[in-house]
Amino acid sequence: MKEFELKYGCNPNQKPAKIYMKDGSELPIKVLNGRPGFINFLDAFNSWQLVKELKEATGLPAAASFKHVSPAGAAVGHPLSETDRKVYFVDPAAELSPVACAYIRARGADRLCSFGDWAALSDVCDAATAAYLKVEVSDGIIAPGYTEEALAILKTKKKGNYNIVEVDPDYVPAAQECKDVFGITFEQGHNNFRIDEALLGNIVTKNKELPEMAKIDMIVALITLKYTQSNSVCYVKDGQAIGVGAGQQSRIHCTRLAGDKADNWYMRQHPKVLGLQFVEGIGRPERDNAIDVYTSKEYEDVLREGEWQKYFAVKPEVLTEAEKKEWVATQSGVTVGSDAFFPFGDNVERARKSGVQYIAEPGGSIRDDNVIETADRYGMVMAFTGMRLFHH
Numbered sequence: 416m417k418e419f420e421l422k423y424g425c426n427p428n429q430k431p432a433k434i435y436m437k438d439g440s441e442l443p444i445k446v447l448n449g450r451p452g453f454i455n456f457l458d459a460f461n462s463w464q465l466v467k468e469l470k471e472a473t474g475l476p477a478a479a480s481f482k483h484v485s486p487a488g489a490a491v492g493h494p495l496s497e498t499d500r501k502v503y504f505v506d507p508a509a510e511l512s513p514v515a516c517a518y519i520r521a522r523g524a525d526r527l528c529s530f531g532d533w534a535a536l537s538d539v540c541d542a543a544t545a546a547y548l549k550v551e552v553s554d555g556i557i558a559p560g561y562t563e564e565a566l567a568i569l570k571t572k573k574k575g576n577y578n579i580v581e582v583d584p585d586y587v588p589a590a591q592e593c594k595d596v597f598g599i600t601f602e603q604g605h606n607n608f609r610i611d612e613a614l615l616g617n618i619v620t621k622n623k624e625l626p627e628m629a630k631i632d633m634i635v636a637l638i639t640l641k642y643t644q645s646n647s648v649c650y651v652k653d654g655q656a657i658g659v660g661a662g663q664q665s666r667i668h669c670t671r672l673a674g675d676k677a678d679n680w681y682m683r684q685h686p687k688v689l690g691l692q693f694v695e696g697i698g699r700p701e702r703d704n705a706i707d708v709y710t711s712k713e714y715e716d717v718l719r720e721g722e723w724q725k726y727f728a729v730k731p732e733v734l735t736e737a738e739k740k741e742w743v744a745t746q747s748g749v750t751v752g753s754d755a756f757f758p759f760g761d762n763v764e765r766a767r768k769s770g771v772q773y774i775a776e777p778g779g780s781i782r783d784d785n786v787i788e789t790a791d792r793y794g795m796v797m798a799f800t801g802m803r804l805f806h807h
Contacts, residue, residue, distance in 0.1 A: 416442050424453045437593075443586035444557075448570050449578035451555055455533060457484045459557040462535030463582050465489060465642040470537035472611045472634050475654070477537040478517035479639075480529040485647075485662065487532060488524025489639045490655040491631065492517035499523070502683050504699055505547070515543035520655045522551065525676055526703045533557070540565045548572070552700055559584040608802060610637045615775065619783075620790050620797045625773065628653065629750055629796070633775040636752025637804065643754070645805040648762075650677040650769060651750045657681070658769070666755070670762045673751075674769040681746050681770075682710045682739060692728040701726065710734060746770030754804040756780040760789030767793050777803050 418435035419442065432453055436442060444459075451459065458481040469477035469491060476492035492513030500507055503523040511519070514536055522529045534548060536558040545565035548556065555578025556569065569579055594601045612630055614637070632651040639649045643661045648669040650658035658677030660669040682688065683706060691709070693702055705726040708717045714733060717723060723730050750773040751766045758780050766774065774790060778799030790797045 416445070418442070419446065421453050421456075422450065429453075438589075443583040445581045447561070447566065447579040447581055449555060449573070449576050451578040451580060454483065455555050455578055458482070458533035459535070459555065459580055459582075461642045462486065462533060463557050465638060466535045466537040467584070468610065468641070469635065469638050472609075472638060473631055473654075475631075476512075476514040476517045478514065478521040479535040479642075480518070480522045480524070480532040481535065482528055482532050485644045486521075486639055486642065486656065486659055487528035488521040488656050488659065489635060490517050490520035490524070491635065493520070493654045495519060498684055498689070501689060504702070509546075510543060512541050512543045514538045514541060515547060518544050519547055524656045524659070524680060526699075527707055529553075530700055530703070540569070542568060545569050550699065554578060555580065557582055606641065606806075608641075608804075610634060610641065614800050614802070615798045617778075617799045617801065618796060619778065619787050619799050620795060622791070622794050622796045625796050625798070629748075629773040632750035633752060633773065633798065636750055637775055637800065640752055640754040640806075641804045642806055645754050645807060647754045647804075647806070648673040649752045650674065650766075650771065651752070652677075652748060652770075657749070666753070666758055667761055667765065670751070670753075670757075670765045674765050677749065677769045678743050678746075679707070679710065681743060685710075685734065685738075685742050687732060687734050687738070691731055693726060694724075694728050697726060710739070712736075743769065748772055750775065752776065754806070756783070756803075757786045758782060760785045762786070763789040763793075763795070767795075772796065774798070775800055777801055 418433050421432035423430050424432040434456055462479040462481040465479050466477040473491050479489040480487045495516055503519050530552050532553050534553055534556040539560040540558040541562050542564040545568035549568050557580040569577055588605050592605050615633055631654055635654055636649040636651045639656050640647050646663050646666055646669045648660045649656055650673050657680040658673040660673030663669040705717050717726055747770045749770040751771045753776040756777050756779045772795055774797040
């Protein structure tokens with residue numbers, strides 16, 4: 416297949432639309448089912464690069480959940496805990512492969528933002544991953560292959576129209592890439608910068624103890640940021656992105672947005688949230704929305720009389736601001752990465768409130784001394800990578 420015709424571009428009025436190889440060669444993909452659109456393919460190609468690089472850097476199966484050309488979540492295939500299974504709606508008895516765990520954790524970073532996502536897997540999609548995806552709202556998937564059973568399961572989604580793309584894992588993009596904006600062609604070298612453990616050697620804080628798990632988390636954060644619309648900041652814990660802040664004009668707003676998402680992720684594990692009793696037959700999206708509102712300042716929207724009965728079998732107790740603050744304060748061991756330097760120590764201050772103990776950022780600010788001093792105040796470990804990771 417040398418080109419693939421699309422229904423339209425970013426919007427229905429943008430026609431005609433297609434994808435093709437400029438040199439006339441075959442596309443490095445096969446569309447096995449459905450008819451992916453313009454934004455679908457943008458998500459597919461960005462997310463595939465992310466998971467491929469994450470697998471190469473860590474040796475672990477990796478997955479991503481993309482929406483509008485940025486990851487809602489990304490993760491490596493660490494096993495799920497009992498709490499994870501409950502929070503992510505996984506059958507306690509379900510047998511999960513590492514790649515299935517990776518996708519479940521990637522989607523679990525921000526289940527609201529992953530509604531209608533594009534999924535990406537570094538490894539062949541198996542039946543366990545397909546079975547989980549089958550009951551989630553998703554637009555499509557890209558992977559280097561599919562088992563027969565997985566393909567049969569996925570083809571039942573969206574009345575048989577679920578988008579399934581197979582990518583050639585050996586495909587290497589051209590060294591130079593072009594992009595047209597306003598009829599003007601931009602050209603640049605493809606971003607081949609390698610992110611691995613060797614990038615983390617320049618620890619600038621007094622505390623230089625960087626555990627192996629934190630190294631993996633730094634790698635997850637940095638590779639996630641490499642494919643996130645800038646400015647961007649990413650919080651990671653145990654190989655899982657738990658908060659991604661994308662496309663903000665201010666670095667501190669990025670840090671706050673990603674930190675708030677990390678707090679929301681952790682809030683889903685609060686005993687009161689785990690104890691919520693939902694009405695029989697309620698769908699996953701409705702549960703996700705109810706939990707999000709219940710843990711927010713707008714909790715009355717799902718707890719007022721006549722409303723709570725739509726979601727809960729038993730009316731929940733209010734989760735107070737004091738309880739939320741106390742719970743978030745117990746979070747620890749979190750890593751934060753930034754795609755460009757922190758210009759002020761306020762970013763470190765905000766990150767600390769979400770349990771951050773490890774930081775990976777390029778460095779190079781005229782106020783690096785202030786940023787390092789702030790990290791030292793809290794005994795954090797901070798590595799300067801020396802490399803910016805802007806993505807547009």
